Amino acid sequence: MDLKEYGFINTMISEDVRGIPARVTAVHKERYELICIYGQTYGKLKASIYYNQQQESFPTTGDFVIIQYNESGDSLIIKTLERKSKFSRNNFSGHAAEYVKTVKEQVVASNFDYVFIMASLNQDFNLKRIERYLTLAWQSGGSPVVILTKSDLVDDYSEQIRAVEKIAPGIGIFAVSAKTGHGIESLSDYLKPGKTIVLLGSSGIGKSSLVNALAGEVLMAIKEIREDDSRGRHTTTHRQLIKLPSGTMVIDTPGMRELGMWDVNVGLNEAFTDVESYFGKCKFSDCRHKSEPGCAIKQAIENGELSQERWNSYLQIKSEAQFVDNRSRYLREKDARNKSIAMWKKRNRKG
Ligand SMILES: Nc1nc2c(ncn2[C@@H]2O[C@H](COP(=O)(O)OP(=O)(O)OP(=O)(O)O)[C@@H](O)[C@H]2O)c(=O)[nH]1
Numbered sequence: 001m002d003l004k005e006y007g008f009i010n011t012m013i014s015e016d017v018r019g020i021p022a023r024v025t026a027v028h029k030e031r032y033e034l035i036c037i038y039g040q041t042y043g044k045l046k047a048s049i050y051y052n053q054q055q056e057s058f059p060t061t062g063d064f065v066i067i068q069y070n071e072s073g074d075s076l077i078i079k080t081l082e083r084k085s086k087f088s089r090n091n092f093s094g095h096a097a098e099y100v101k102t103v104k105e106q107v108v109a110s111n112f113d114y115v116f117i118m119a120s121l122n123q124d125f126n127l128k129r130i131e132r133y134l135t136l137a138w139q140s141g142g143s144p145v146v147i148l149t150k151s152d153l154v155d156d157y158s159e160q161i162r163a164v165e166k167i168a169p170g171i172g173i174f175a176v177s178a179k180t181g182h183g184i185e186s187l188s189d190y191l192k193p194g195k196t197i198v199l200l201g202s203s204g205i206g207k208s209s210l211v212n213a214l215a216g217e218v219l220m221a222i223k224e225i226r227e228d229d230s231r232g233r234h235t236t237t238h239r240q241l242i243k244l245p246s247g248t249m250v251i252d253t254p255g256m257r258e259l260g261m262w263d264v265n266v267g268l269n270e271a272f273t274d275v276e277s278y279f280g281k282c283k284f285s286d287c288r289h290k291s292e293p294g295c296a297i298k299q300a301i302e303n304g305e306l307s308q309e310r311w312n313s314y315l316q317i318k319s320e321a322q323f324v325d326n327r328s329r330y331l332r333e334k335d336a337r338n339k340s341i342a343m344w345k346k347r348n349r350k351g
Pocket residue numbers: 149150151152153176177178179180202203204205206207208209210221222223224225226232233234235236
């Protein structure tokens with residue numbers, strides 16, 4: 001097995017590395033499913049490195065790692081290689097934010113090339129959610145593509161396409177049906193060997209069905225849902241990376257479903273360039289875009305160039321990002337403070 005087929009590039013590791021590269025294809029409680037030159041294998045974390053010294057980030061689905069291969073048992077994972085892209089979630093979501101005591105980053109998928117932002121064309125279609133996913137996608141380091149699913153269930157979706165075009169300028173937008181096969185071929189540009197796609201979208205919108213349609217065979221289980229309430233059943237049970245016959249890999253993890261906002265500011269700039277392009281044009285350089293005279297944002301909204309809704313989305317996402325940012329900075333500082341207090345106490349006990 002050549003790990004290049006799984007997207008590995010030689011320059012990911014230095015010459016002096018002691019071990020062989022592998023890719024994480026699934027994460028179980030304490031055990032990792034891996035693929036390496038010897039094929040599929042299982043791995044565990046080397047405790048002295050991951051727990052005692054805490055110098056490596058815990059591997060996640062999609063990660064490239066260095067292992068000490070063991071042909072008769074679990075291999076030892078000794079290093080997590082640098083990620084070119086990643087999705088993280090924080091351990092709160094939505095409205096419960098104010099009740100949560102800790103916000104810690106947990107990486108749920110990594111090293112993907114494309115982010116398929118998926119929404120179904122029937123009742124579930126929600127522009128706000130797509131906008132939010134776009135922000136996350138830009139921030140992740142992958143390239144977003146919007147996939148509108150279940151096109152067979154609607155007669156005309158031109159309006160939805162136009163609406164998405166407005167919030168996702170310059171991005172590929174595709175309407176597909178896993179049922180009839182409509183539009184599936186138009187995705188071939190993204191189905192290149194060695195490339196990795198990650199799927200982002202709520203339960204029941206047809207992620208597994210799309211994977212099966214792309215594969216031309218059933219790779220993932222699908223539980224039927226009633227279309228009248230379009231509720232999903234959370235069929236995906238554990239994180240996984242699978243390889244399609246085309247040689248493209250797909251990551252579909254339940255963790256992706258609960259993605260919150262984490263350090264989203266970078267992505268925000270890219271997803272809202274149209275909004276942020278007004279910022280330099282206000283009369284006052286410290287304009288808060290509220291009621292200041294000569295505010296370019298206010299003007300743009302008044303003359304219809306910028307919709308009030310889009311501006312509200314921007315503010316909403318910005319404030320959530322700020323919350324996480326402040327919260328995690330606070331926790332980092334608190335952590336550091338506690339550590340120095342502990343050190344100080346230890347020294348004083350000794351002395
Ligand atoms: N009519 C129609 N139904 C579809 C299509 N794609 C998926 N479905 C149906 O939608 C339901 C959910 O599909 P899944 O592929 O399991 O959805 P999922 O996003 O993987 O769901 P989770 O695994 O829960 O995240 C099933 O009943 C599918 O048969 C489509 O293109 N057309």
